[in-house]
Amino acid sequence: MGKTNGKLLLGVFALIILVLGGTALAKGGFYLGKHEGDTLHLLQMVFRMAEGDWPHLDFVTPIGVLAVAPIAWLVSLGLGVGHAILWSQVIVALVALPAIWWVARSRFTGIWAYAFGAVVLILILALVHGETTRATSISMHYNRWAWAAAFLAIATAILPARVENRVADGAVIGAAMAVLFLTKATYILAFFPPVLVALIGRHAWRTIASGVITGLVVMVALTVAAGTPVVWLAYLRDLMIVAASETRPQPGHPFNVVVGAPAYMAGSIALLLSVIWLRQAGRKLEGLVLLILVPGFFYVTFQNFGNDPQWLPLLGLILVMLLPAAGLRNGMGWDMRQVMTTTAVAAFAFGLPSLINLTYSPFRHLTEKPEEYTALIPGSGIHEDIRTFGLRAHRLDAKVALGGPDTVYAKYYDPEFREGEVIDWKGETLPVCVTEVGMVAWFQTMADTLNETVDTEGKTAFVADILNGYWLFGAFEPLEGNAPWYYGGLTGLAQADYVVVPVxxxxxxxRNTILEELKEEGPEMTEVARNAQFILYALER
Incomplete structure (x- = not known):
């Protein structure tokens, strides 16, 4: 690709950032359509980091520091969190732009260079995690960012260079791998082995050296910023907590469903066939690398909520760039160029619904009606620029068990039907009830009632629930060593003043998992209050 095309490529990518990022920002705030709980989880990390806390050192999370750092940095500069979220995506896209440009220019030709860069930028700048549901959300933004980094590393490693610069290749791969590790470690576990195999297979020793140096520079810089190398041990500890979690080992379908269910099977078959086609087309190394990528693609999809196979567009682009010359046939007489083209088209078709949803999410966001939204964190001043749909915020619905041994449905009751839902706690059976919508009203009312019940100022609470977010709504302080989103264990309990058990x-x-653990290894607790919302216990410190 010549210099003029390189400039045009850069210009088109800059225009994509301007259009998608600018459209998102033009709304004047961030308007959520779903995933309020996930957003509150993110905001806990953002606000704590903005105040100087470090993930893994000050609170438990399997999410890496780079997933939150851009947003937290902007908040620390005085930006409202809604604007900070939107601007962080633009900043990430601009930082990644040189690498996107280089990979597109050095690995792709013609329209495909533009297509590759556009897909990566869409992943970074979208306002939904994927799938086909139209509602906007910042939930799992780090999955999109990690896919973008993975696309850069995989394309650089598996595709032959059309413009040679192994130092630049190594810098892109090393930086991308560091980003994966410091954003969501699942991705580096899945994609480091095939990338390394590809580089060794090409004898790209200079690329490997450049990648190692780049990765080490990033790691050293982060260690210096954290002020201690202990951050790495803490990160590994957090990852082990999640790996051993019984409440959320994975957030979606079982692995066999992600690979073989009707919604996924066609894409899985296309991926497996692509390995065969590459080998039959004489692309032995590329076929081997793609074979090693197969379990990685499946594993990351399995680990991500929604189980969205975001790798499908990348698969199509790889096949297009590795098309053999016309006339090459396999042992069955099939034209391999035609076969691979057909498979690439299928991969694009299977991935297109999710990609379209990602692409036009900023435009949907722009058309939302502000009067239908309310502050996600009422009374937070500048941070009221993050809004959520009013009905979802304030309409309180719950799922409650009607059947039981003491009900009119007693003859149909079977304890096995409620396994894991019924718990005896301190001599009483707690209600089988779970809140389903109305999270803002629920949290604000809980926080207000806690403030009326005890003096929460300067105090902390361990919450027997999936989110410990009362402090966002004015009750208690952030709990040192706790997890904003529960993954397992009693992390932070030793530093808490109270335990809150929601009814x-x-x-x-x-809730029930935590209470079972408290039964086995919890400290002595004294009940100090109870009502229809919660039971509150004081801990001896």
Whole structure:
């Protein structure tokens, strides 16, 4: 690709950032359509980091520091969190732009260079995690950012260079791998082995050296910023907590469903066939690397909420760039160029609904009606620029068990039907009830009632629920060593002043799991208050 095309490529990518990022920002705030709980989880991390806390050192999370740092930095500069979220995506896109440009220019030709860069930028700048549901959401933004980094590393490693610069290749791969590790470690576990195999297979020793140096520079910089190398041990500890979690080992379908269910099977078959086609087309190394990528693609999809196979567009682009010359046939007489083209078209078709949803999410966001939205965190001043749909915020619905041994449905009751839902706690059976919608009203009312019940100023609470977010709504302070989103264990309990047991929690499974652990290894607790919303216990410190 010549210099003029390189400039045009850069110009088109800059225009994509301007259009998608500018459209998102033009709304004047961030308007959520779903995933309020996930957003409150993110905001806990953002606000704590903006005040100087570090993930893994000050609170438990399997999410890496780079997933939150851009947003937290902007908040620390005085930006409202809604604007900070939107601007962070633009900043990430601009930082990634040189790498996107280089990979598109050096690995792709013609329209495909523009297509590759556009897909990566869409992943960074979208306002939904994927799938086909239209409602906007910032939930799992780090999955999109990690896919973007993975696309850069995989394309650089698996595709032959059309413009040679192994130092630049290594810098892109090393930076991308560091980003994966510091954003969501699942991705580096899945994609480091095939990338390394591809580089070794090409004898790209200079690329490997450049990648190692780049990765080490990033790691050293982060260690210096954290002020201690202990941050790495803390990160590994957090990852082990999640790996051992019984409440959320994965957030979606079982692995066999992600691979073989009707919604996924066609894409899985296309991926497996692509390995065969590459080998039969004489692309032995590329076929081997794609074979190693197969379990990685499946595993990351399995680990991500929604189980969205975001790798499908990348698969199509790889096949297009590795098309053999016309006339090459396999042992069955099939024209391999035609076969691979057909498979690439299928991969694009299977991935297109999700990609379209990602692409026009900023435009949907722009058309939302502000009068239908309310502040996600009422009374937070500048941070009221993050809004959520009023009905979802204030309409309180819950799922409650009607059947039981003491009901008119007693003859149909079977304890096995309620396994894990019924719990005896301190001599009483707690209600089988879980809150399903109305999270803002629920949290604000809980926080207000806690403030009326005890003096929460300067105090902390361990919450027997999936989210410990009362402090966002004015009750208690952030709990040192706790997890904003519950993954397992009693992390932070030793530093807490109180334990809050919701009567109708956000997650029945998590509440009951925590209470079972408290039965076994919890400290002595004294009940100090109870009402229809919660039971409150004081801890001896």
């Amino acid at each position: 109708c929690p956000q997650s029945l499974l998590v």
